[in-house]
Amino acid sequence: MRDLSPAEMKVFGQIEGLFRDICLKWGYQEVRTPTIESLHLFTSTGTLTPGMLGKVYSFLDWDGWSGERVVLRPDGTIPVARFYIDSMADKGLAKLFYITNTFIFEETGKENREKWQSGAELIGVKSVTADVELVILALEVLQSLGIEGVELRLSHAGIIRALLTRLGLSAEEQATLFDQILEGNTRALARLKPGDGGQKEALTLLLERKEKSTRFLREVKALSPELERPLNNLIKAAELLEALGYDYLIDIASGRGFEYYTGVIFQLSVGNKKIGGGGRYDALIPLMGGKDVPASGFALYLNQLMKLLKPKTELKTSGRKILIRAKADLPEILTEGFKLAKSLHGAGYSAEIQLGDEAPADLRWTIEIQDKAPRFRLTDRAKKKHFSAPSSAEIQQLLDKESE
């Protein structure tokens, strides 16, 4: 777990603000779910891999005598899906977004165990258009933040699954292998015996290829009739993005980390750092006990994004910031000071009372309040000029005039 300093929070707030603005413009609504959820929410879906579940922060709550554990939210999407089932299931379509922290143990201590992400979920629509909207939304946020060199990788969970069914494995072995592939262990395939009709080789080859166009996917279609639908799906999404002028890389092995994806998966990275990803997860809501509602979504990883952004440079002396200094520790002087601060805030200034000895360096104006006449003294530190006035109203007028 790690602190976010004022400087980091400035960047964080910038990302958060932009993300919220853009989601709202696209018609998404914000939700916030609790930090503590029931562990069974995450186990019952069979959607987090056992490897991931072994790293959640689970514990017995103060009323946990039943032996069932609770967990610090390890994932952003499942709680939103739970919220949808609990509170919005009758609405049909829901476009939701969130900004939240997630908790996953990380052994080396080098990575943060509390991670922040901002994500959007589009629930109730089953179309490639919905998937593409999410990709574009994510890219719009990144573009608005000025992040350069973003790489978009596309995959499809259905392709991996279809090929696995052709390997002649039991359902259990398939699930294990799928987990391993999703956990990034493509070498797991190499341990398999060669299957009939070169399925294993085809899958290995497919997992290793990274292509800038969909052309090679058409060649793969012949391998298996079950591949036709997922391939067509992926091709359609890719072509739509291409028509809109977005570059992408088809990389079937990129869909790692979560098991709940059923359709198009996309991953966003800069250099070798993953900064976001998402995909279609049509089976999740029914698995959690909801109706048969399709959904897709994505998340951006704020800890990674923050490293790519610098705080916006600010003017050294801000014209709108005022420091109020009480020259005597008297009740009437302090009362004047707080009243003046409030009045300046109302007029659109930033005004703070000086506490302690050091004055902030980036201030242009100070107003001193004295216990003798003239009561108020305004200093323009940029122009090195002084003004005096007997009342707070008059000093504010002077400030308005001088700071124009």
Place this chain on the structure above:
Amino acid sequence: MSIKIALPKGRLLAETARRLQLADLGLAGYYPKTRLYRLTSERYPDLFAKIFHEKDIPIQVAVGNYDLGICGLDWVEELLAKYPSSALVKISNLGYGEGGLYMMTSRAGGAPTLKDAPAKMNTIRIASEYPNLAEAFALSNRLRRFSVFPLWGGAEVYPPENAEMALVSRRKGEPLSNDLVPLSELMGFSAFLIANQASWEEKDLSEITSAIERAVLPPLEEETPAVASTGTPVPYPVGDTVRLAIPDGHQQPPTRQLLDKAGIQVDDYPSASGNRRPTTSLGGVSIKVIRPQDMPLQVANGNFDLAITGRDWLREHRYQFPSSPAVELLDLKSGRVKIVAVVSQDLPVNDSRDLRQLSNGGESGLRVASEYVNIADKYARDNHLGRYRVVPTWGASEAFLPEDADLLIENTETGQTLARHKLKIIDNLFESTACLIGRKDSARSKKGEKIKAIREILRDAVEEDK
């Protein structure tokens, strides 16, 4: 350079003692039924040994209190299942004390097979002395919804009424109980020599470790244990059968006495054959024998209606779960002990205020050892002990002071054992006696009348004493 080794009590003691004797480490005083906890070597002046409950050994070695330890691999894996980055090195398999861990289910219960378990929406209850391995098992087998009952013992008696599965250990050659069928074998185990990671890298332990490794003997001719029968599972208690839990271990004689006085006939208790399901003359009551430590949790979650346990264990439970429905229904007034805070006689500490100063002065924080983790934690909080950590122990807690803990929260009858270990009592927490516990709302349940009647019978028996 001193070398510290943690040696096991219990199942591995006899064989380990034989090996150490052959290895000629000069650790006299390590033999079955020894009353010593601390051993020094005549041969290696720098070697120091302490005897622990086996389950404590991997923890003591991982935290660096001991350089070496000998214990079953099952307890090592139990620690690693939850804390994979523990600073432990498995040095060698000593090849004795072999056994296996099995996930069992009852023949009688129509319990789920592993294949259909994940598909069931109902919560699967797993009882075990190995809660971490049980949880890892549930996760890797993708049980959709499960709860784990961490137990002090007697897991095999829980299925089918009180748990769908039990993770139990069996020694090699020991037949699986005839009521239980294994769903899966989790692991085989045997005695292992383990080391602390840092000690292994920085200290020269080779003389000791190779002496132990070389000391190979033909295994002891052990009697093949009889088929362990935990008794015949009664048909799943339905309707208004009152489920009563009575204690195993040293609480058995006083409980037997009480039951006799109350005129409650219970056959085969205490049981020589390990039967945990004695029959009773009380109509509409089914009885199981389990650990008193495990009872409050089992009453809280509705597995039992009544239980005879100690107030200490009820408090321990209620401090962990303040809103638990398990409450005391009747003071049975036997087995009186005091729960006390204890330090070494060498410490300049005479009360909780001194303790606070000690805790605030130290850099690494106060180490509080106890079998009562939650009572110890609350005591530390209530007394503002600043930085502290609670070291859970599984018995022989008084041996932890002064090397491996600074403060001990322990029960005592007369204080004599504590004095013999050069310990002194600095605070009295509360007095504990045996008590009958049940659920807060039990009077209103449909078993209410029967529960009340049993309580009356026991109360009369207790009053008779006066």
